[in-house]
Every structure is written in C-alpha cells, then in structure tokens.
Amino acid sequence: MAKDQTLGFIGLGNMGQPMLKRLIESGRKVVIYDTNSKALDAAEALGGLRAESSLDVAQRTKIIMLSLPSPDIVKEVVGSEKGLAHGSQVKTIIDFSTIGTRAAKFIDDLAKNQKIHYIDCPVSGGVKGAGTGTLSVMVACTKFLFEEHKSLLNIFGRPYHVGDRPGQAQSMKLANNLLSCAAVAITSEAMVMGTKAGLDPEQMLEIINVSTGKNTATEHKFPKSVLTGTFDFGFSTGLSYKDVNLCIDEAEAMGIPMFLGSTVRQMLAATKAEFGEDSDFTSLCRLVENWAQVEVRKK
Numbered sequence: 001m002a003k004d005q006t007l008g009f010i011g012l013g014n015m016g017q018p019m020l021k022r023l024i025e026s027g028r029k030v031v032i033y034d035t036n037s038k039a040l041d042a043a044e045a046l047g048g049l050r051a052e053s054s055l056d057v058a059q060r061t062k063i064i065m066l067s068l069p070s071p072d073i074v075k076e077v078v079g080s081e082k083g084l085a086h087g088s089q090v091k092t093i094i095d096f097s098t099i100g101t102r103a104a105k106f107i108d109d110l111a112k113n114q115k116i117h118y119i120d121c122p123v124s125g126g127v128k129g130a131g132t133g134t135l136s137v138m139v140a141c142t143k144f145l146f147e148e149h150k151s152l153l154n155i156f157g158r159p160y161h162v163g164d165r166p167g168q169a170q171s172m173k174l175a176n177n178l179l180s181c182a183a184v185a186i187t188s189e190a191m192v193m194g195t196k197a198g199l200d201p202e203q204m205l206e207i208i209n210v211s212t213g214k215n216t217a218t219e220h221k222f223p224k225s226v227l228t229g230t231f232d233f234g235f236s237t238g239l240s241y242k243d244v245n246l247c248i249d250e251a252e253a254m255g256i257p258m259f260l261g262s263t264v265r266q267m268l269a270a271t272k273a274e275f276g277e278d279s280d281f282t283s284l285c286r287l288v289e290n291w292a293q294v295e296v297r298k299k
C-alpha cells in the first residue's frame with residue numbers, strides 16, 4: 001500500500017483520536033469524520049482533513065478505518081442510505097470497533113454486495129496503547145488482504161492474523177475483554193476486603209504485583225485510576241458492559257454456559273445503573289466500596 005495514499009478515519013473518540021495522531025505522525029493524509037463536532041475539531045487540530053459526513057469520506061478515500069461504539073452504529077455508518085457502502089471511492093473498510101461476531105459477519109456480507117473488502121480488526125491495549133502504538137491488533141480477513149495492509153496496521157501495534165473469516169477476530173477480542181472486565185470485578189472485591197481489614201491499598205497492590213494474584217487491573221487500572229480516586233482509565237462502563245454482553249450472547253448461541261461471565265455482566269450493569277454509562281469502568285470498584293463503606297485510596 002502506497003504511503004502517500006489518503007486514508008479515511010471515522011470515530012474519533014478515546015481510541016480513534018490517538019490512533020489518528022499516529023497515522024498523521026507517520027506522514028499519512030487522513031480524511032476524518034465524527035458526529036461529535038468537538039471530537040472532529042480536536043482531530044482537525046491534529047492535522048486531519050475534515051469531511052461533512054461518512055459518505056463524504058467514502059467519496060474521497062479508498063481505505064477507511066472505523067473506531068465506533070456499537071454494532072448498530074457500525075451497521076448504520078456502513079449500510080444506511082448515506083452509508084459508506086454507497087461511496088464512489090471506498091474499496092476497503094478496516095473496522096477497529098468491538099461489535100461481536102454476528103455483526104461483523106453481517107457487515108462483511110453487506111460490504112461484499114458492494115464489492116468492498118471488510119477487515120474485521122478489533123484492538124486491545126486501551127487509550128495508552130493507542131497512543132504509544134502498542135495495541136494488539138486482531139485481524140480476520142483473507143491472508144492476502146492481511147499482508148496487503150500489514151504495514152499500515154503496524155503503525156498501531158502488533159497485528160495478528162487470527163482467521164480468514166470476518167467475525168473470528170471479534171471472538172478473539174471478546175474472550176480478551178471478558179477476562180479484562182472480570183479482573184476489574186474480582187480485584188475490586190479483593191481490594192475492598194483488604195482495605196476494610198485495615199491494610200494499606202498501595203502496599204496491597206505492591207505485594208499482589210509480585211505474587212500470584214497479579215493481573216491487568218492490579219498492575220495498571222487500580223494504580224492509575226482507583227488509588228488516585230480519578231476513575232479515568234479511558235474505557236466507559238457502557239462499552240465494557242456491551243463487550244461482556246456480546247461475549248455471553250455469543251457463548252449462549254454456541255450452547256456454552258458462562259456462570260462467571262454472567263456475574264461480571266451483572267456487576268457492570270449495576271455500575272452503569274449507579275454511575276451512568278459514560279462513567280469509567282473502573283467505577284465498578286466504587287460500587288463495592290459503597291457496600292463496604294470504605295475507599296481504596298492512596299494514603
């Protein structure tokens with residue numbers, strides 16, 4: 001893929017913004033769109049070329065990247081009357097959104113009907129990984145398409161080809177996010193119990209992180225966003241609830257029970273009810289703190 005080719009990017013939120021920055025820093029020209037004018041202004045300030053709509057992006061660029069919140073929004077952005085599928089230029093859609101296996105298959109079929117390639121390409125590594133180019137990039141498409149776009153995906157992190165069929169990368173991503181959310185839930189319970197017993201939460205994390213209880217919540221999320229009381233890790237409760245929901249739905253469709261996953265889903269549902277869907281998913285700890293009347297904070 002030629003480096004001077006102009007690209008498209010739609011969805012410039014927590015993840016899209018730093019990913020766009022990396023593209024621009026790599027010397028690419030990028031046509032951008034987001035329904036939120038503040039997000040669009042900020043992306044334009046980074047050097048993005050403003051578009052009027054998703055369709056406008058698809059009239060100006062051949063390769064379009066998406067980082068959108070939900071399956072329904074991706075379906076709308078690609079398939080609606082003014083969707084990307086009706087653009088005169090677009091040839092390939094690279095979708096970084098987490099939307100679940102069935103939505104990815106649906107969008108792949110829709111794209112195929114318009115002779116557009118759809119690359120199922122969810123990412124993991126959070127806002128920090130998006131900014132430093134250290135995301136794990138899970139890719140499901142033909143090996144040929146993967147090789148063709150690998151150098152572009154390298155800008156964001158390490159690409160892994162997980163299968164030929166769009167939807168397979170979503171299965172990979174949902175398995176990862178179930179584990180990530182479960183770690184936040186179980187770490188909240190353990191940390192609240194210890195704090196209530198009179199232990200210093202900072203020292204607890206120090207010890208856990210050189211012991212067998214270590215996980216991504218104890219290593220990164222709790223030190224950054226719970227001990228500080230900032231609850232700002234960069235992944236919303238609404239989106240994490242969506243991911244665990246998608247995972248359980250898909251397991252159910254395959255006839256696989258998920259007892260622990262269902263409990264994590266309920267804890268995220270309770271966090272959403274208490275603090276709203278825009279709250280950070282580390283707010284789950286506040287829920288458990290409230291039950292115990294104690295705060296897991298740095299002294």
Ligand code: NAD
Nearest residue numbers: 011012013014015034035036039067068097098126234235
């Ligand atoms: P976000 O809500 O911060 O950003 C989404 C952006 O999409 C927003 O700016 C919003 O205005 C825009 N948008 C919504 N509807 C639109 C439409 N119809 N047309 C154009 N733009 C529209 O979400 P995020 O945290 O950046 O996550 C994006 C995707 O990446 C999600 O699927 C999420 O599950 C996944 N993800 C997030 C993280 C994370 O840590 N935040 C990590 C890995 C993957």
